[in-house]
Amino acid sequence: MSHSEKHSDETLRVNNLQVNFQTDEGELCVLNNVSFSVRKGQTLGIVGESGCGKSVTSLAIMGLLPQPHGRIVEGEVIFDGEDISRFQGKAIRAIRGNRIAMIFQEPMTALSPIKTIAKQMFEVYELHAPELSKEQWKQEAIAMLGKAGIPDPERILGLYPFALSGGMRQRVMIAMALACKPDVLICDEPTTALDVTIQAQLLELMQSLQKEMGMAILFITHDLGVIAQICDEVAVMYAGEIIEQTDVYSLFESPRHPYTHGLVSSIPSLRNTPKTKLNIIEGQVPALHEMPSGCRFSNRCPHSDDNCTQRAPQLESAATNHLVACHKYKVL
Amino acid sequence: MGAYFFKRFLLIIPTFFGVTLLIFSMTRVLPGGPVETMLMQAQMGGDAGGGFSTQNDSGQVLSPYQIEELKAFYGLDKPIMTAYVEWLNKIVRLDFGESNRYYQPVIDMITERLPISLTFGLVSLVLGYLISIPLGIVKALKHKTTIDFITSLAVYIGYVLPTMVVAIALLTIFAFKLNWFPLGGFYPNNYGELTGTWEQIKGIFPHVVLPLAAYTAGSFAYLTMLMKNNLMDNISADYVRTAVSKGLSFNRAVLRHAVRNSIIPIASQLGGLITVFFAGNFLVELIFNIDGIGLMSYNAIVERDYPVVMGQLAITVFLTLIGNILSDVIVAFVDPRVKFGN
Numbered sequence: 060m061s062h063s064e065k066h067s068d069e070t071l072r073v074n075n076l077q078v079n080f081q082t083d084e085g086e087l088c089v090l091n092n093v094s095f096s097v098r099k100g101q102t103l104g105i106v107g108e109s110g111c112g113k114s115v116t117s118l119a120i121m122g123l124l125p126q127p128h129g130r131i132v133e134g135e136v137i138f139d140g141e142d143i144s145r146f147q148g149k150a151i152r153a154i155r156g157n158r159i160a161m162i163f164q165e166p167m168t169a170l171s172p173i174k175t176i177a178k179q180m181f182e183v184y185e186l187h188a189p190e191l192s193k194e195q196w197k198q199e200a201i202a203m204l205g206k207a208g209i210p211d212p213e214r215i216l217g218l219y220p221f222a223l224s225g226g227m228r229q230r231v232m233i234a235m236a237l238a239c240k241p242d243v244l245i246c247d248e249p250t251t252a253l254d255v256t257i258q259a260q261l262l263e264l265m266q267s268l269q270k271e272m273g274m275a276i277l278f279i280t281h282d283l284g285v286i287a288q289i290c291d292e293v294a295v296m297y298a299g300e301i302i303e304q305t306d307v308y309s310l311f312e313s314p315r316h317p318y319t320h321g322l323v324s325s326i327p328s329l330r331n332t333p334k335t336k337l338n339i340i341e342g343q344v345p346a347l348h349e350m351p352s353g354c355r356f357s358n359r360c361p362h363s364d365d366n367c368t369q370r371a372p373q374l375e376s377a378a379t380n381h382l383v384a385c386h387k388y389k390v391l
Numbered sequence: 392m393g394a395y396f397f398k399r400f401l402l403i404i405p406t407f408f409g410v411t412l413l414i415f416s417m418t419r420v421l422p423g424g425p426v427e428t429m430l431m432q433a434q435m436g437g438d439a440g441g442g443f444s445t446q447n448d449s450g451q452v453l454s455p456y457q458i459e460e461l462k463a464f465y466g467l468d469k470p471i472m473t474a475y476v477e478w479l480n481k482i483v484r485l486d487f488g489e490s491n492r493y494y495q496p497v498i499d500m501i502t503e504r505l506p507i508s509l510t511f512g513l514v515s516l517v518l519g520y521l522i523s524i525p526l527g528i529v530k531a532l533k534h535k536t537t538i539d540f541i542t543s544l545a546v547y548i549g550y551v552l553p554t555m556v557v558a559i560a561l562l563t564i565f566a567f568k569l570n571w572f573p574l575g576g577f578y579p580n581n582y583g584e585l586t587g588t589w590e591q592i593k594g595i596f597p598h599v600v601l602p603l604a605a606y607t608a609g610s611f612a613y614l615t616m617l618m619k620n621n622l623m624d625n626i627s628a629d630y631v632r633t634a635v636s637k638g639l640s641f642n643r644a645v646l647r648h649a650v651r652n653s654i655i656p657i658a659s660q661l662g663g664l665i666t667v668f669f670a671g672n673f674l675v676e677l678i679f680n681i682d683g684i685g686l687m688s689y690n691a692i693v694e695r696d697y698p699v700v701m702g703q704l705a706i707t708v709f710l711t712l713i714g715n716i717l718s719d720v721i722v723a724f725v726d727p728r729v730k731f732g733n
């Protein structure tokens with residue numbers, strides 16, 4: 060899929076995004092040439108190890124990169140036909156929380172501890188639906204909390220976050236994010252901090268809300284199990300680059316990149332003999348300031364050769380709707 | 392919650408007994424009690440007086456019998472516990488006794504100086520908060536910018552210099568050199584002639600500027616940094632990021648969400664402010680020649696004027712204990728997470 064190719068139902072498109080951070084080690088390239096798109100009613104998963112740049116990607120889209128040291132050096136974020144990465148002030152704030160909303164990893168800390176749920180939810184309406192009356196805000200909030208699976212929403216509105224469990228708080232976060240019926244919902248590991256049962260319930264909830272409201276979801280996680288459950292398309296990130304991108308079936312059935320292959324085969328399977336050694340990927344992600352000049356995975360790749368360590372591979376089409384950045388995917 | 396505060400109030404009683412009994416006992420066992428101090432002074436006076444000696448054979452000014460009389464007069468002849476219970480009996484009826492030195496009711500000595508303490512205590516307090524909280528907010532929002540660096544300089548100076556040094560510096564520069572303010576005292580010379588509260592305030596004003604500046608400088612550095620650091624912690628908290636991702640501007644997210652959270656630790660100190668009634672640093676009072684409660688207490692200790700020491704202590708202890716409870720009430724008000732009792 061080339062970048063010029065245009066899908067009519069494409070809600071959000073990220074083109075060749077490069078993000079740099081000014082650090083003590085100098086200016087580091089945290090995201091390099093990242094491109095993907097999310098479609099209406101569909102879910103794109105971004106998966107990768109800790110530190111590979113998943114959160115930075117979502118913050119860059121929202122225009123929330125840590126200031127002043129983080130900045131978009133190159134690329135665009137196309138939403139509704141416009142490059143919102145150039146938007147500032149009021150323009151971007153009118154989009155945030157309204158047309159592109161976000162939920163975060165830590166439900167325990169993501170809500171202000173000393174304001175009631177009502178106050179925090181009303182803030183969204185105050186910002187994006189000031190024409191409604193306070194009573195309407197309340198009715199909207201109650202309806203939304205109800206949709207998010209919260210029992211007795213009217214009572215919950217009067218509570219403070221500390222009175223709610225982690226799962227309940229994340230439901231509040233979901234209700235708050237969906238309050239303005241956004242076109243895009245970005246979820247940065249929304250279930251990582253929760254136990255498996257709650258996680259499964261929330262994933263199901265998000266899927267049914269997506270069916271109902273039709274928003275595009277960008278779902279960030281490092282958990283392939285979650286990816287398998289909720290995503291339509293998957294982008295695999297490694298050290299700030301997307302190294303493979305395809306639909307969720309192809310990813311699990313025929314991973315092309317050695318890194319993806321490692322990830323997929325490191326999932327414990329019921330078919331395997333119990334207590335056999337899991338297939339883990341040896342070594343560590345190189346630090347950003349000592350990135351190899353060629354393929355960024357070359358120092359851990361069992362198949363790397365001189366070509367790999369010297370020339371950086373580009374994303375190329377390996378099959379229909381299957382991109383991979385590897386010199387050797389054909390021979391593997 | 393009511394039960395919790397009732398318990399806290401009950402706890403005041405044993406704490407009050409404990410502290411006052413401790414100090415009361417110390418006044419009894421420490422050498423150099425009021426009688427000894429007077430004897431020493433009388434002796435020195437006798438020596439200076441030359442031939443006018445009233446000394447008896449043993450070289451003492453007074454006979455042992457007279458000393459016993461004196462001790463009985465000051466109530467020093469009874470066992471500690473008996474004397475303490477007597478003192479306590481009077482205190483609970485708000486009878487603070489008389490000064491050993493000035494033969495004036497202790498309560499009068501205190502109320503006379505109350506306006507001074509209140510003026511300095513309240514004004515420097517309000518001023519301190521009015522400067523420190525906004526400054527802390529600005530410093531946190533403009534962290535590592537020029538404004539932050541320049542104000543940090545003032546904060547560090549305020550932090551490292553003792554109040555006394557600031558007081559002397561202010562006096563030297565603005566009173567001696569520049570002659571902008573009077574050299575000391577609290578009441579102007581013509582205070583008696585001034586009629587009307589407004590006129591009196593205008594008369595006192597030039598006298599309080601420098602001491603006030605000294606007092607405020609003392610607390611401002613600590614408060615400013617407390618505010619800034621609290622706010623810095625809260626600015627990077629997840630809930631601020633949530634607020635911004637809802638569409639709030641960063642500054643508004645900070646003011647609406649982070650500032651209120653950062654004020655909680657500061658609010659928890661507010662109860663202690665009830666002691667402003669007794670505020671007064673004796674060094675500042677000494678430097679500016681103000682006859683306030685700080686100086687009074689200091690002199691009472693030096694002169695072994697125990698009724699004054701104990702009276703002042705009883706009030707301070709009581710106010711501090713009430714202040715602690717007040718702090719808890721305030722915290723319960725500003726922080727919904729805090730609920731006392733079950």
Ligand SMILES: Nc1ncnc2c1ncn2[C@@H]1O[C@H](COP(=O)(O)OP(=O)(O)OP(=O)(O)O)[C@@H](O)[C@H]1O
Pocket residue numbers: 080081082089107108109110111112113114115116125128281347
């Ligand atoms: N404020 C910052 N200043 C400097 N570097 C940063 C900053 N935030 C993130 N980084 C760097 O950017 C890289 C990507 O970080 P990011 O938070 O996107 O990782 P992630 O994939 O979300 O990891 P995780 O799964 O742990 O959340 C990391 O190497 C990190 O060190």
Ligand SMILES: [Mg+2]
Pocket residue numbers: 113114115247
């Ligand atoms: Mg992250």
